Amino acid sequence: MTREDIRNNIEMIQERIARAARQSGRNRSEIRLMAVTKTVDESRIRYALEAGIDLCGENYIQESRAKVEAIGSPPQWHMIGHLQTNKAKYAVRLFDMVQSVDRLELAIELDRRSRSAGRILPILIEVNSGGELTKSGVAPEEAISLIRKIAPLENLSIQGLMTMPPWFENPESARPYFAALRTLRNRIAEERIDRVSLRELSMGMTDDYEVAIEEGSTIIRIGRGIFGERKY
Numbered sequence: 001m002t003r004e005d006i007r008n009n010i011e012m013i014q015e016r017i018a019r020a021a022r023q024s025g026r027n028r029s030e031i032r033l034m035a036v037t038k039t040v041d042e043s044r045i046r047y048a049l050e051a052g053i054d055l056c057g058e059n060y061i062q063e064s065r066a067k068v069e070a071i072g073s074p075p076q077w078h079m080i081g082h083l084q085t086n087k088a089k090y091a092v093r094l095f096d097m098v099q100s101v102d103r104l105e106l107a108i109e110l111d112r113r114s115r116s117a118g119r120i121l122p123i124l125i126e127v128n129s130g131g132e133l134t135k136s137g138v139a140p141e142e143a144i145s146l147i148r149k150i151a152p153l154e155n156l157s158i159q160g161l162m163t164m165p166p167w168f169e170n171p172e173s174a175r176p177y178f179a180a181l182r183t184l185r186n187r188i189a190e191e192r193i194d195r196v197s198l199r200e201l202s203m204g205m206t207d208d209y210e211v212a213i214e215e216g217s218t219i220i221r222i223g224r225g226i227f228g229e230r231k232y
């Protein structure tokens with residue numbers, strides 16, 4: 001992918017986001033486009049930034065360290081991959097938000113490290129909407145109880161939910177999972193848990209982001225659609 005390819009991809013995605021927002025009666029400004037930069041080298045990330053990207057997502061602490069330190073901010077950086085508890089201190093140092101909080105033990109460690117760093121860390125709760133054994137995330141029926149336990153941790157700030165549904169050939173098949181995450185969010189919001197905001201719904205990737213926008217997504221996470229197929 002050349003600089004031009006990346007710019008064209010982003011422009012096309014921006015148009016499709018605007019169209020999906022319009023068609024579902026939503027305001028375009030409620031939806032953020034994240035460039036998922038796992039396996040993507042620094043120069044191609046810089047092309048995306050030149051084309052207007054202001055939010056990047058990384059999956060692995062090891063891989064993101066050098067990139068985040070070299071590129072700096074802007075953009076904002078979000079952790080979207082499975083996070084081991086013993087890597088929490090790096091996550092607090094490197095990221096503006098951790099979207100993949102799925103257990104109390106990890107939240108406690110992120111809170112402790114954030115306190116030492118003198119910051120409040122925004123987080124999302126990752127929900128395993130498809131119940132797949134290979135995916136991380138809290139089970140939907142356990143999300144409320146996990147949020148109640150994390151809410152009092154003073155150096156964390158819950159901002160919403162994140163999910164990665166099962167992969168389908170047809171993006172329409174992902175719709176019920178996106179709708180279920182929105183319903184879960186609304187149900188938890190009704191509980192009015194102290195210190196908890198549920199504004200953000202991080203859902204939708206290269207193959208299904210328009211469906212996710214129609215179902216209320218506020219952060220779509222796009223990798224291949226911007227940078228092409230990943231080479232591991």
Ligand SMILES: *Cc1c(COP(=O)(O)O)cnc(C)c1O
Nearest residue numbers: 036080205206221222223224225
């Ligand atoms: C890799 C990844 C994405 C992006 O996937 P694409 O299909 O390349 O758009 C989004 N979210 C998470 C959590 C990922 O790991």
